[in-house]
Amino acid sequence: MRIVMVCPDLKRVCGRTRMAMTLIHGLIESGEDITLVTNAESDEGLYSGIAALETRIAPVGPNDKNVASMPKALQALRDAVKDADIVHTHHRYPAMLIELLRPYRSFRHITTVHSYLRGKRFFRFGSA
Numbered sequence: 001m002r003i004v005m006v007c008p009d010l011k012r013v014c015g016r017t018r019m020a021m022t023l024i025h026g027l028i029e030s031g032e033d034i035t036l037v038t039n040a041e042s043d044e045g046l047y048s049g050i051a052a053l054e055t056r057i058a059p060v061g062p063n064d065k066n067v068a069s070m071p072k073a074l075q076a077l078r079d080a081v082k083d084a085d086i087v088h089t090h091h092r093y094p095a096m097l098i099e100l101l102r103p104y105r106s107f108r109h110i111t112t113v114h115s116y117l118r119g120k121r122f123f124r125f126g127s128a
Contacts, residue, residue, distance in 0.1 A: 002033045004081050004107075006098065007090040008061035010042035016114040020090050021046060028052045037080045037094075039064060056080050060094045073097055081107055090114065 007020040027034050028050065035054040036047055039061035047055055058076030059069040077097055081087050084107040089095040095111040102109060 001085045002035070002083055003027060003086045003088065004035045004037060004084045005088050005090070006037045006060060006077070006080075006094040008039045008042065008064075008094060009091075010038055010046050012043055012046065016090055017043075017046065019112070019114070023088075024050070024053065035080055035084075037077065060091070060097065062091070062093065065093050070097070074100065077101060078104075081105055086110060088112070 005020060005024055007016065010017045024034055024036060035056060037056045037058050037060060039059060040057050041061055041063070047053060056076065058080070059073045060077070064073060074097055078101055081098070081101065086108050087098050089098055089109070089111045092113065098109050
C-alpha cells in the first residue's frame with residue numbers, strides 16, 4: 001500500500017512530530033511504501049537517515065498559508081499523491097489542500113488534528 005504522510009514543521013521538540021515519525025517508522029517496518037511531504041522549515045535530521053522513506057519538500061507549512069503559494073503547494077501535492085492509496089495529513093492547511101485535490105484522485109484521506117488554535121492567522125482552515 002502506498003501511503004503519503006503530509007506533516008509540516010517537523011521539529012525535535014514537538015508532539016505532532018513524535019507521533020508522525022513513530023507512525024512512519026512503524027509503517028515502514030510493516031512493509032508499507034511511505035512518502036513524507038513536509039516543508040523546508042522542517043528539521044531534515046529527523047527524516048534524512050530513513051533509507052526506505054521518500055521525502056518531498058512543498059510549501060505546506062503554517063507560514064505558507066497564503067493565496068500566492070497555494071498553486072505551488074497544490075502542484076507539489078498533486079505530484080506526491082499521484083499513485084497514493086491513503087493520504088494522512090497532520091495539519092489543517094495541508095488537509096484543506098488535499099481535499100481540493102480529491103475530486104481528481106482516488107485516494108482515501110485521513111487527517112489528525114493535533115491542536116486547534118483560533119485567531120492566529122487571517123487565512124486559516126479551522127476544524128470547527
